[in-house]
Every structure is written in structure tokens, then in C-alpha cells.
Amino acid sequence: MSWIESVIVYAIALAEIFCGLVINGFITVTKLMDWWEGRKLKPFDKIFLSLGLSRILFMALIIFNIINRFFSLNFYDINVLNWIFNAVYLFLDFSSLWFAMWLCVLYYIKVVIFKNTLLIRIKLKIPELVRYMILSSLFVSSLSGIVFAYNYKWTLDVMIPPKYMEMNTSLDKQMAYLIPSYFLGTFLPFLLVSASTSFLVEVIFVHVRRLSNSVTSFTTPSMDAHLSAIRSVIMIEVMTILNFIVSVLIRFDFHDTCNKGILFLFAVFYHVAHSVALIAGNAKLKKATLKILHYFKKCGTARKPQVNAGVDTITTQQTKK
Template sequence: MSWAERPVVYSLALFEIFCGLLVNGFITVAKLVDWWEGKKLKPFDKIFFSLGLSRLFYMFFFIFNIVNRIFNLNFYQICFLNWMLNTVYLFLDFSSLWFAMWLCVLYFIKVAIFKNTFLIRMKLRIPELVLYMIQSSLLISLVSGFVFAYNFEGTLDIMNPPKNAETNTSVNKQIMYLVPSYFFGHFFPFILVSLSSSFLVEHIFVHVKRLSSNVTSFTTTSMDAHLSAIRSVIMIEVMTIFNFIVTILLRFDFQDFCNQGVLFLFTVSYPVLHSMALIVANANLKKSAHKILHHLRNVVQQDQCVPKVK
């Protein structure tokens, strides 16, 4: 990335990070308020809180990287700090992907109608399993991030990806450690999200077709609600695929084909746009967001109506 591009890229990145802090901070605070008010958190609420918190720290990590680059602090030049920072970065990245995966999988299990006994029992035991899902996601993300960072000879700072990443680490280490750890940290959640999204869209389409042909009371409002759900799932899936492609381009150093600054901006934008899509698709979070926006609009209108005293 040239010196002329850096101010533009960093300015846009800071704007995206600011939006990410607002969006993911809103998710985290909204679930904390529900818990503080004595409301029983549902399985989706617990995973939403975990996702918002992990992405909130993820945004702060981007800020740290920008500050490190602007002021030439060279934290990544110290071997131990480089290893620790790589581990933290991958842990936050992997854990947010796992939490997003669980939201998609659980939503499919909740909506779909199963005839398989195992899936029916799993559907009924979701409240009991959600804590194990969160704990296992954190453990897998930590172990995968640790193994990858420990065996990777370079920096994972996405604003300064290493040149010729293939040659920085031996082929044996890549096959034995890097590929398996990145598979469980990133590829496996991506596969499950893609499968869940595909099955969910297919299930909703079949459900709509059956209702429209057999149920006379199936209204246009119901049709719009189902189509809105389909659009939300497809939009989230498209963002997930795009993030997967951008991650591959960054990790394997395809800068000859894609601009590094553009890849960096797309990487930062994913946890922001994905969280915004989840808020729009979730009725409770959407309602809370509308209340906040309505309150802010009233405050602004009151300030405008107050006469200025000379």
C-alpha cells in the first residue's frame, strides 16, 4: 500500500471501525440490559451477546493495528509479542465466526420441521446445549489460533501481510499445523453456515409453496414476511462467502491481483455489515434499535425547538 493510499484507507477503516463499535456495542449492551432487568436470556440471546462482545474486542484490535502502523511502534517485530498478537487476532476472528455459525445453525434447527428423532431431541435440548456451544467455540478458537500463530513464521497483521507467505513456513508445518488449525477456525464454520443457509432457504421456499397452494388464509403479509426472511439469509450467506474469499486472498498473498488496501477495508467491513444484518433479522434487537433511534430523533427535535438566548 503506497503512502498516498494510506490516509484514505485508514480514514475509511476508522469510519468502519467506529460503525462496528456502535453496532456490536449495541448488541452487547442490549443483551446486558435484558439480563440486568431480570429477563431470562434465551439461547439466541446468549450467543448474540457472545458474538457482539467478541466483535467489539475485534474492532479494538483493528484500532491497535492502525495505531501501531501510524506511529511505527513495531510491536510485531518482537518475536514473543508477534506470537501473542497473532494468537489474540485469530482467537477473536475464529470465535466470532463460530458464534455467527451457531446463530445460523440454531435458526435452521428452530424453523425447520424434522422427522429424525436425533434432530428432534437436539431441537428440544438447545437451551441445555447453548452453554456447551459457547464454551466449545471459545476453546476451539483459542487452540486453533494458538497452534496457527505458534507455527506461523511471520505477522498476521492484515494491514501488512507477509510477502511470499508460502516460503515463510515449511511445507510440513503448513500441512501438519497451519491447514488443520485454520480449517477448524475458519473453514469449518464457513461450511456449516453455507449448508445451514442453503437448507434454510430451501425449507422456507417449500413451506411458502405449500401454504400458498393449500391454505386459503395465507395473506400477502405472511408472504412478505417469509420472503424477507429469505432475503436476510441470502444476504448473510453472500457476505460470509465474500469474507471467505477475501480471507483467502489475504492469507495467501494475492496482492498482484487485488489491492491490499481494498482487501483490508472489506475485511473490516464484514463484522460490521454482518452484525447489522443480524440486527435487522432479529425482532427484539430491531425493536430496541428503533426505540433508540426514535429517542435520538426526539432529542434532536427538542434541541432545534429550544430558542437560542442572545
């Protein structure tokens, strides 16, 4: 890329990172305040907190990458540092995908009415299972990240041009480890998210049909809420599919055929847009967002009378003169 394209990419990336830090910081602080006030977090809140923290650290790591490129520090020329970066980068990326997957699965379990006794028991034991969900996600993400990073001989920072790679049998040996670790870290949560969102949309559609047959007006508040939920779920599914495609291109485009700047921007944008969609679909976070917006709006309206009062005073003095 030329220096103009690089400046544009970095400017957009920094704007995305700033939004990502604010949004995921808002999620994290809100859940920590809930924990501080109630001394106990619900299953959704625990996973939201884990997701917010993982994405904040992921954004911080991207800032470090930008500093490394901008000042030409060349940290990734050292094999040990490059391995550590790849492992941490993959761990944060994989863990955020797993936490997002658990949110989709829990939403589906919460909405669906099960008739099977085993599924009902699982649904009742979700508060006890959340701890194991989080720990298993961290374990699988760390294991997949370490295995992938150990067998991946290049940096995962897509904005750094790849070095010459010998296409020989060693690549086949590496792929034997890269593909299974990638399956556990990215492809498996992608499949579970896709299945959960598909089933969830189907369940909501069935409920919407029942409501449309039982009410005279299709624009009732209950109907609007269901349609809004469908839009949110579909948007999350579309973003998940696009992110999966981008992640495949980032990790397996060995010949550098794709525009790395666009891949980099979308990799950052996904973590921002997905968090926004989760906030829009969560009642607590949505209510907290509306409170903050109302506070800023109130502060803005409180300043206007002071300005108007000053203008009225000047006008009065001019009239007297």
C-alpha cells in the first residue's frame, strides 16, 4: 500500500478502535456496577463481562500493533516475540468468538420452551454451568491459540507484508496442526452461532405468526419487539459469516492475494458492530445507554438557557441605550 492508503487505513482503524474501547468499556463497566450493587451477576452478565474484557484487551493489542508499525520497532522479527504476539492475538480473538457463541446459545435456550426433560434440567442449571462455559472457552481458546501460533511461522498482523514462504512439504505438516486448532478456535463457535441464530429466528417467526393471527393490528408493541429481535439476530448472523470469511483470508491467504487494509479494518469493525448489536438486544444495556443519552441531552438543554439568558441581557442593555 502507498503511504496515503496507509494513513487512511490507520485513521479509520483508530476511529474504530476508539469506538470499540468506548462500547466494550461501557459493557464492562455496566456489568461491574451491577456486580458491585447486587454482589451477584446473572449468567448473561458474566458472559457479557468476559466478552467486554476480551475485546478491550484485543483493541489494546491492535493499538500496540499500530505503534509497532508506525515507529518501525520490528518486534515481530524476533521469533519469540512473534510467537507470543500470535498466541495472545489468537487467544483474545478465539475467546471473544466463544463468548459471543455462548450468548447466542443462551438466548436460544431462554426463548425456546423445551418439552424434553433433559433439556429442561439443563435450562434450570444454566447458572451453575456458566462458570464451566467461561473456563472451557478460555481453555479451548488458549490451547488453540498456542498450537496455531507454534505452527504458524509468520505474524498475524495483516498490515505487515509477509515474508517469502517456501511452498514445500513443511506447509502440509503445518496445516495438519493449523486446521484442527482453527476449527476449535473459530469454525466450531461459528457453526454453533449459525445454528443458534437460525433456530432462534425460526422460533420468533413462529411466534410472530401466532401473534399476527390473534391480533387485529400488526403494529402492536409486542409485534414490534419481536420484529426488532429478528432484525438483530439476522444482523448478528450476517456479521458472523463475514467475520468468518475474513478470518479465513487473514490466516490462510499465504500468497497475499487480498487487500490487507480492508481485511484489517473489517476485523476491527466486527468487534465494534457486534458489541453494538448485543447492546441493542440486551434490555439492561439498552436501558443504561438510554440513561446516558438522556443525561447528555439534559446537560445540553441546561446550557442553552444560560446562553439565551446572556443574549437577552445584551439585547435589553442595547434597548435601554
